[in-house]
Amino acid sequence: MDFEQTTLFQNESKTSSPLADKMRPANLDEFVGQEHLLGKGKILRRLIEMDRVTSMILWGPPGVGKTTLAKIIATMTMAKFETFSAVLSGIKEIREVMKQAEERRRYGQRTLLFIDEIHRFNKAQQDAFLPYVEKGDIILIGATTENPSFELNSALLSRSKVFVMKPLGLEDMVKLLKRALTNTEKGLGSLNIKVNEDILCKIANYADGDARIALNTLETAVLGCTPDKDGALVITNDVLEQAMQKKSLLYDKTGEEHFNLISAFHKSLRNSDSDAAVYWLARMLESGEDPLYVARRMVRFASEDIGLAEPKALQQAVAAYHATRFIGMPECGVNLAQAAVYLALAPKSNAIYVGYNQAKKDAECTVAQGVPLHLRNASTKLMKDIGYNKGYKYAHDFEDKVADMDCLPDNLKGRSYYNPTNQGKEVHFKEIKENIEKLKRKRRPNDEF
Structure with a gap:
């Protein structure tokens, strides 16, 4: 292995690097987590150890080891290892590297190309890789925090194996922290640090599966300690609280997590789980979601999933929207x-939602017959002469305010869109609709039955 390749990922100054960078695993045995992929005998580990890596996408949240794994592969492969940052590289750089890869392949050498944050490449940039992946000029390894199904070209995705990397569990996180505390060469082992298991668990929980956050939080806590009379650095709850400050929750208002959280919120409301609804609401708001977006979703929910089972639900949602605009976060x-709890606990009916969708389908898919003449307004003599408004029956002329008159076009005569349920106050509307239908049938000539 030549000098350039073995030093590809070396740091310029290890002493000034963050703890998370210093403690980066150098081989698969040091790698913590992802046992489903890298455990003994697992397919990805075998491919790496046999130097038979194929094009792949490493998909997972921040801090789970995507870049670290790529760096380990770089030290274990006989292929020429090239790395790209989707943030810094453009089409020109891509084509230059692809040209070099093509040359190497002619002489029997493979090129393994690692692209960090591959989801940041646009379609044109992704397309630039495709012919070289197809020809075998390069083996592509992409790292992404976003769902590849949404962010990567289908052609590129179909030629790559997607490996899902999971957030680290509590046990793995504590293991990493203990390793950092005892490692005298790269970690904090040369310092006299006192910390109990409970503190380590708190750091692990705070990091939420992100090893980088866990190690950097530990380092910040150590730097924030004042030596006691024995010269020891004691990490207390007070020190840890200052080190953690406000938790930065995993969230991307344009990415998959945005849709995952609003989906969890909506489905919790629908399932009448007020506790879960409040939790998912807090997750979104404290992560920086636009509160007006959430309020608009609740206005929609009030009609889609509650409707006339509780007519005041819409009032509550609209009031919450105006309150949000008025006072902000x-x-x-x-x-x-308050609105979320009301919507969650209100009786549920999707009769309005189902009815509108059926009407929408008919409007789009059936022949758009003209408005029946008796429903048209005869605003001129000509209109009246050709039959506009002829046969119209004024509802207020009838005792029960219901005329025996069809209001749908002939091709949809008898169609029923709103079919009320027995939920909540919709029972009342169901009775009203049934009575109206009885009155209509009673007043129609026998030959219409």
């Missing part, structure tokens, strides 16, 4: 929580 969180 963080105060409006409680307004949105």
